[in-house]
Amino acid sequence: MILITGATGYIGRHLVARMVAQGERPRILVRDAKRAAEILPADKVELVQGDTLDPKALKGAVKGVDTIVHAAFITADHKESAGNHYEDTNVRGTGNLIRAAKEAGVKRIVEISGLGTKQDKPGSYMQGRYLAEQMLKDSGLDWTIIQPSVLFGKDAPFIKGLTDLIRTAPVVPLIGGGKTMFQPIYVEDVVTVIMKVLEDPARTNGKIYTIGGPEYYSFRQVIDVLLDTMHASRIKAPAPTALVGIGAAVMEAVLPKPPLTKAAMTLFSFDNTTDKRGVERDFGFVPVSFREYMQKHGV
Numbered sequence: 001m002i003l004i005t006g007a008t009g010y011i012g013r014h015l016v017a018r019m020v021a022q023g024e025r026p027r028i029l030v031r032d033a034k035r036a037a038e039i040l041p042a043d044k045v046e047l048v049q050g051d052t053l054d055p056k057a058l059k060g061a062v063k064g065v066d067t068i069v070h071a072a073f074i075t076a077d078h079k080e081s082a083g084n085h086y087e088d089t090n091v092r093g094t095g096n097l098i099r100a101a102k103e104a105g106v107k108r109i110v111e112i113s114g115l116g117t118k119q120d121k122p123g124s125y126m127q128g129r130y131l132a133e134q135m136l137k138d139s140g141l142d143w144t145i146i147q148p149s150v151l152f153g154k155d156a157p158f159i160k161g162l163t164d165l166i167r168t169a170p171v172v173p174l175i176g177g178g179k180t181m182f183q184p185i186y187v188e189d190v191v192t193v194i195m196k197v198l199e200d201p202a203r204t205n206g207k208i209y210t211i212g213g214p215e216y217y218s219f220r221q222v223i224d225v226l227l228d229t230m231h232a233s234r235i236k237a238p239a240p241t242a243l244v245g246i247g248a249a250v251m252e253a254v255l256p257k258p259p260l261t262k263a264a265m266t267l268f269s270f271d272n273t274t275d276k277r278g279v280e281r282d283f284g285f286v287p288v289s290f291r292e293y294m295q296k297h298g299v
């Protein structure tokens, strides 16, 4: 039995769809069963209502489970809100899940983390992500950590944020001068990697896989691909990261769903890239090209 946390999320939804298409019936932990039934094939999964912040609910969710795919995180593109705090969900929630898993005899947790996760200032978003990985590594359970670069695919959050910005803003800010590098990876390719990791614990246990698409793009080039795809032209203005950070803080203070958050700015503090051939080497397939996907499918 496999339990998926974060099943209503972007990666989780695609993972559930793939498993169901292959005839599997995963158990999924969801916070809102009614909403989950609207976006997931509820009759083809075992739906358990619960929150990783509620150890009691986790007890039932992990019963009889061999492996957990843990994707329940508050990601940097979301502003913190009531019940959605980075530290709470990412650190305390992960800790609760690991404890419940150990008590129930779960063998393995596959954590869906992010590229570039590293130690940072206490209490920061990045430090929470680092601790979520560290707790799993120290848990005594079998583990695999997957760290994808930014994702593309229909309604992918990173790309949607940028296309919304292009649609609404006359000037597109090139954060940090547009030089930060990304290696966008297709959501279905991430799901394929997760499936291969699940199928081969002997080879993948105790490993961190940093994964990205077959090409690198600077932020400026990502914007150019999107402008091309949208047949749009916009003025692109280099904007210092510190200045955009202040803008993000202001947007966070006044908007319920800001296009940019302070935590998301951490994405621009390092190059989000890894070995271009890593997925092919480790998982035996060449991931889809961002530019080709966009040309074929549009935004």
Ligand SMILES: NC(=O)c1ccc[n+]([C@@H]2O[C@H](COP(=O)([O-])OP(=O)(O)OC[C@H]3O[C@@H](n4cnc5c(N)ncnc54)[C@H](OP(=O)(O)O)[C@@H]3O)[C@@H](O)[C@H]2O)c1
Pocket: 005, 006, 007, 008, 009, 010, 011, 012, 029, 030, 031, 032, 050, 051, 052, 053, 071, 072, 073, 074, 075, 076, 089, 093, 112, 113, 114, 115, 147, 148, 149, 150, 151, 152, 156, 157, 158
């Ligand atoms: N999307 C990307 O571009 C991308 C790129 C690289 C890495 N990743 C990583 O992949 C992982 C999954 O990302 P995603 O994009 O799928 O995230 P997402 O779309 O924001 O989904 C997050 C999921 O976590 C659930 N969740 C949040 N707090 C919870 C809690 N306390 N208890 C139980 N469930 C909770 C959410 O449930 P609700 O529906 O109830 O809110 C939702 O199902 C994250 O670690 C992320 O950093 C994502």
